[in-house]
Amino acid sequence: xxxxxxxxYFEATRLCNxxxxxxxxxxxxxxxxxxxxxxxxxxxxIRELVLVPAKNLGVLAIxxxxxxxLLRKDALALLxxxxxxxxxxxxxxxxxxxxxxxxxxxxxxxxxxxxxxxxLNSVDERNEWSRDAKADRALExxxxxxxxxxxxxxxxxxxxxxxxxxxxxVRYLVERRISYNRSPYVARGSGCDLFxxxxxxxxxxxxxxxxxxxxxxxxxxxxxxxxxxxxLHAAVSGGVANGTVxxxxxxxxxxxxxxxxxxEGDLSVCPVLLDVLKAGNVRERPLDELVASSRLFxxxxxxxxxxxxxGNCRYQYTCGGCRAMAYYHNGDYLAExxxxxxxxxxxxxxxxxxxxxxxxFKKYLIVARYVGLYDRPKH
Numbered sequence: 001x002x003x004x005x006x007x008x009y010f011e012a013t014r015l016c017n018x019x020x021x022x023x024x025x026x027x028x029x030x031x032x033x034x035x036x037x038x039x040x041x042x043x044x045x046i047r048e049l050v051l052v053p054a055k056n057l058g059v060l061a062i063x064x065x066x067x068x069x070l071l072r073k074d075a076l077a078l079l080x081x082x083x084x085x086x087x088x089x090x091x092x093x094x095x096x097x098x099x100x101x102x103x104x105x106x107x108x109x110x111x112x113x114x115x116x117x118x119x120l121n122s123v124d125e126r127n128e129w130s131r132d133a134k135a136d137r138a139l140e141x142x143x144x145x146x147x148x149x150x151x152x153x154x155x156x157x158x159x160x161x162x163x164x165x166x167x168x169x170v171r172y173l174v175e176r177r178i179s180y181n182r183s184p185y186v187a188r189g190s191g192c193d194l195f196x197x198x199x200x201x202x203x204x205x206x207x208x209x210x211x212x213x214x215x216x217x218x219x220x221x222x223x224x225x226x227x228x229x230x231x232l233h234a235a236v237s238g239g240v241a242n243g244t245v246x247x248x249x250x251x252x253x254x255x256x257x258x259x260x261x262x263x264e265g266d267l268s269v270c271p272v273l274l275d276v277l278k279a280g281n282v283r284e285r286p287l288d289e290l291v292a293s294s295r296l297f298x299x300x301x302x303x304x305x306x307x308x309x310x311g312n313c314r315y316q317y318t319c320g321g322c323r324a325m326a327y328y329h330n331g332d333y334l335a336e337x338x339x340x341x342x343x344x345x346x347x348x349x350x351x352x353x354x355x356x357x358x359x360x361f362k363k364y365l366i367v368a369r370y371v372g373l374y375d376r377p378k379h
Contacts, residue, residue, distance in 0.1 A: 004058035004240065004247055005291075006373060008259040009092075009271045010050070012078065013040060013066040040263040043074045043081075045283070050261065051085055053286040059259065060372055061088035063117070065271075067263070070097045076109040083110045088372065092117040092155065095141045103141075103148055115151040118142065121158075122165040123172050142178060152178055159185035159198040163208040170212050170219065181220035182213060184339075186272045187328050195328065206341035214356060217363040225340045226252040226319040227351040228361055233318050236365065238377030243301035244317055248375060249368040251361075253320040255333075256301050259291070267291070269300050269333075272324045277333060300333065308336025313344045315351070 041049070051062070062082045069075055070093060082089040089110050095118045106114055120138040138154070145152040154173055158166065173180045187195035200209065213223045233246055240248040245256030260268045265282040267290055268274045279294035291297050299305050303320050310321040321337030329338045342351055351357075368374035 004242055005054075005259045006059065006247075006250055006257055007061045007063060008050075008054055008059045008261065009063045009065065010046075011065050011067065011260075011262045011271070011274065012046070012069050012075075013072050014263045041265050041282070043077060045265070046078065047081060049265065049282040049286050051081065051087070053288040054087075054259075055085070056288040057259070057291060059087065061090055063090040063092055065092035068094060068097065070102065076105060079106060079114065080109045083113050088115070089113055090115040090117055090153070092119075093141075094119060095137050098141045098144070100144055100148075103144055103150060107148060107150055112150070115153050116141065116145050117153040117155055119157065120154045120169065120173075121156055122162045123169045124165055142176075146176075154178055154180040155183050156180055157183045157185050158204075158209050159200055160204060161185075161198055163200070163204050166209055167212050170216060174216050174218060177218065179218055179220065182209065182223055184272065184322060184324055186324055188272055188275055199328070200339060202339050202341040205339050210341070214353060214360065217360050217367060221249075221251050221361070221364055222254045222257070224253055224319050224322045224325075224337060225315065225342050225351070227315055227342070227353045227357040228252075228318040229354060229358060230314065230317045232358060232361070236374075236377075243298075244303040245301050245320070246318055249365070249373040252315075252318055253323055255320070255323040256297075256303075259287070261287075267294075269296060270324055273327060273333075276327065305334050306336070307332070307334050309340070309342075309344060310336040312346060313342070314347050314349060315342075316347075 064075070064078065069091060072078070079089055079091070091106065091114060093116065098116065098118070103116070106116070118138045118141050120135060123135050142152050142154070156166070156169060162169070170180065185191060185195070185199055210225070213219055228251060233251065237246065237248040242256050246252060247257065250257035255269045258270060260271045260274050261282070262274050266274065267279045267282065267287070268277050269279070277296060279296045280290045282290060284290070285293070300323065303316050306316055306321065310316060313319070321340055323333050325337045325339045326335040327333040365374055369376065
């Protein structure tokens with residue numbers, strides 16, 4: 001099989017100064033962070049075991065995160081290497097280190113070919129509780145990026161905490177033409193204790209989050225449920241896929257279009273599943289060989305393996321249900337997504353939102369082509 005994974009998300013450090021429950025981070029437990037220190041991949045290991053082999057997997061973009069990636073002494077050298085190898089370069093940060101001098105150094109190291117991603121769960125005071133800083137800090141970083149002509153992006157972690165403010169947050173980003181994606185709140189790191197009370201449910205998704213996500217074309221389309229006609233995607237993609245995971249452009253669940261690595265070189269299928277689902281370590285064999293030999297990837301790249309209503313759905317291929325929600329709620333990464341509000345009778349059941357999804361997807365193709373996620377088939 002020809003593997004094609006447009007993006008690789010690399011939590012390149014365990015150094016962590018984050019303290020709050022909604023951050024996407026490996027661990028906020030100081031003892032775990034200390035135990036992991038010294039086991040992190042070196043610069044040479046990252047180059048030879050990850051970045052060079054990633055070329056064989058069709059990787060287009062490398063996202064650097066942590067902890068706080070910029071605390072690595074070789075952070076700028078790794079960013080420079082990323083660009084030298086021809087990858088799109090993305091830096092995911094809590095924003096605390098992103099003052100003007102640091103942003104200028106990042107821009108210089110990458111020749112300006114970089115995207116800065118910050119977390120912003122809410123544009124109001126709730127952000128300080130759910131992230132590591134007030135919303136004003138994230139907004140300051142975004143304003144600096146705009147001034148310095150650096151591409152910017154926002155990650156919004158969705159939970160019961162920001163159901164009321166989500167629409168306002170997205171409206172703020174859309175008005176300023178800032179790209180964004182949603183990330184589900186999961187039982188990972190410091191989020192474990194509150195997942196039962198803060199994890200969103202199908203009602204939250206149907207009434208609060210999904211209506212906002214599906215109406216804005218500049219929101220990254222890796223959200224579920226994604227009601228795109230499988231016939232339409234087949235027509236525009238030219239049939240390029242990982243088994244049965246949609247590519248050109250990738251849509252629906254991230255699993256199968258992302259690779260995820262932690263600082264010690266463990267490989268997973270999704271950033272938010274890094275602690276619980278592992279496909280081996282790049283110190284055992286290089287990244288491309290690890291993926292090719294992985295049973296985990298083989299099962300998840302074939303959406304014919306999905307169970308329950310996800311396996312009986314018209315959008316099994318173009319959506320796939322959130323595999324992270326399936327795992328964290330059911331303990332089975334192939335189970336149906338319990339947060340999905342669509343209940344198909346069989347594969348012929350179409351969602352009332354399919355027409356709207358199709359309309360915005362056609363607009364999204366323009367954006368996807370611009371950022372390198374879509375190539376129009378020759379025919």
